[in-house]
Structure formats: C-alpha cells, structure tokens
Amino acid sequence: MKILWKNQIVERDTVKIDIEDRAYQYGDGLYEAIRIYHSEMFMFDEHFDRLARCAKEIRLELPFSRNELKENLEKLIALEKITEGEAYLQVSRGIKSPRNHLIPLPGTVEAILTANVIPIKRDIESQEKGHTACIVEDQRWLHCNIKSLSLLGNVLSLNEAVEQGYDDALLVRNGFFTEASASNLWFVIDGKLYTHEDGNLVLPGITKMKLREIARELDIQIIEKAVPVTKLDQIEECFASNSIHEVTPIVSINEIPVKDGKRGPITKLLLEKYIEATI
Ligand SMILES: Cc1ncc(COP(=O)(O)O)c(C=O)c1O
Structure with missing residues (x-):
C-alpha cells in the first residue's frame, strides 16, 4: 500500500x-x-x-x-x-x-x-435505519473548532456510549447539545432545522456547510443556535453529519424514540440532495 x-x-x-x-x-x-x-x-x-x-x-x-x-x-x-x-x-x-x-x-x-x-462504501443500512445514541457530558477542551489530532474527549465519549449499548454519544455542555462524537448534530423542532452555531464549541463541518446550502435551496428554515436538553421531548427528527458517513439519523436518545423511532422526512430529503451533490 x-x-x-x-x-x-x-x-x-x-x-x-x-x-x-x-x-x-x-x-x-x-x-x-x-x-x-x-x-x-x-x-x-x-x-x-x-x-x-x-x-x-x-x-x-x-x-x-x-x-x-x-x-x-x-x-x-x-x-x-x-x-x-x-x-x-x-x-x-x-x-x-x-x-x-x-x-x-x-x-x-x-x-x-x-x-x-x-x-469505503456508503453505509446505506445506517443511513436508513439510523443510530441509537445517549447523552454524554461534553468533556472536550474549549477549542473544538480546531481539527486537532488530540481526540481523547471524543474517544472516551464514544466508548462510554458503545459500552452501554448505544451507537453514538450526543455531547452536552452546560445543558446544550453541541455535537455527536465525530459529527455535527442537527434537530428538527417545529418543522425548523436547528444546529449549533459555529464557534469554539463545535467543529465547523464541511458537510454542515453543504447541508446549510441544500436546506436553503429547499426553503427549510435553519436556526443556528444550540438546542437545550430540556427540549428533548419536542425533537421531531435528529441526525448527525460528517464527510465520511454523510447523514446518519439518530432514532433514539437515551432509549427514548425520536418521534416514531424512524428516519424523518427532512433527514431523508437532505441526505438525498446531499448524495445528488456528490454525483
Ligand atoms: C467532532 C466532529 N464534529 C463534526 C465533524 C464533521 O466534520 P466534516 O463534516 O467536516 O467531516 C467531525 C468530523 O470528523 C467531527 O469529528
């Protein structure tokens, strides 16, 4: 090689x-x-x-x-x-x-x-069925916008989630969702798309950049503002985005299904349009 x-x-x-x-x-x-x-x-x-x-x-x-x-x-x-x-x-x-x-x-x-x-091949099964996740305290440093090789905080968070039988960890800092263990995090609440604003608490994802563009083209309203954990019961859809896995639905959080526990329509549409952009 x-x-x-x-x-x-x-x-x-x-x-x-x-x-x-x-x-x-x-x-x-x-x-x-x-x-x-x-x-x-x-x-x-x-x-x-x-x-x-x-x-x-x-x-x-x-x-x-x-x-x-x-x-x-x-x-x-x-x-x-x-x-x-x-x-x-x-x-x-x-x-x-x-x-x-x-x-x-x-x-x-x-x-x-x-x-x-x-x-690598597209993981169609994960993209359709989605991942389960649990909430883990965000234990990373305060320069998460730097794509540093030091990833111990991410490594330990994912490990904690997987040890408990989940696929991924949703990180929470001071009561607000930041990211997943290796991806940006998105929510649909009241038909609107939410993701954490760029800044030092999250990585400004390249996939996030493309999804932002696609959502605008589709006239889906995006609010770049951290979602508090207290809104957990209002979440209609949730998904994670990164370059390698594109868009992965999160279908349950701490064992509570997100809506009906299936990939939501906005998540599906954004992934379809994202894939179209890669052709
Ligand atoms: C913590 C974290 N956030 C977000 C992302 C998404 O970044 P990108 O879309 O540029 O792959 C990654 C990707 O590795 C990540 O590790």
Missing part, C-alpha cells in the same frame, strides 16, 4: 515515525478526512481552507501548498485505484528533541505530512 509521507508517495512499510514526533507525544497536529467519490475528493478546497485556518490558530506552518497537496493526493488515489473512499491526512508539528511542551521556534522544526487513502 502506498501512502503520502513528507510530500512523497512511498510504500507504507518503509515509513519511520520518530518517537519524538510531536504528533505522537502531544497529539500536536491537525487532520482532515475527505470523502472520495468517482475518484475525486469532494469539497477539497473547503477542507484545505479549514486546515489552513486551524494551522494558523495553532501556529503551525503547513509544509505544502494547496496545489501540491491536491496533486499528491490525486496521484495517490489513482495509484491505489480508489473510486469511492476516504483520504485521511495529518500534519504533525514535527520532531523536536529533547521533548518540551513549548512550541519550537520557527525554522527549528519541520511539520510532517502523512496521508493514506482507503476504499
């Missing part, structure tokens, strides 16, 4: 990761997960824009240009013969020895890119 490492396409088993790589020691780095349809990356520019914005926020200098990254990933997709799949890339701040929390001075460390591409 070929991968991208330091802007070169190489065989995966030839890569050496240093034990003092800051991504490995601190989770000091960023990542993106981009969906591939028909051998092409979907919304690559939007993913790159988010990566560049996050890099600026954590003071990491990206070791590639937009075009360089795009061309190399396209080459990798062709070499690995991926028609439908995922491109995962991460950028570590680099290797610094001896280990020290402080961000190394510019020019003393070089950021390192790694990326791979894998085939």
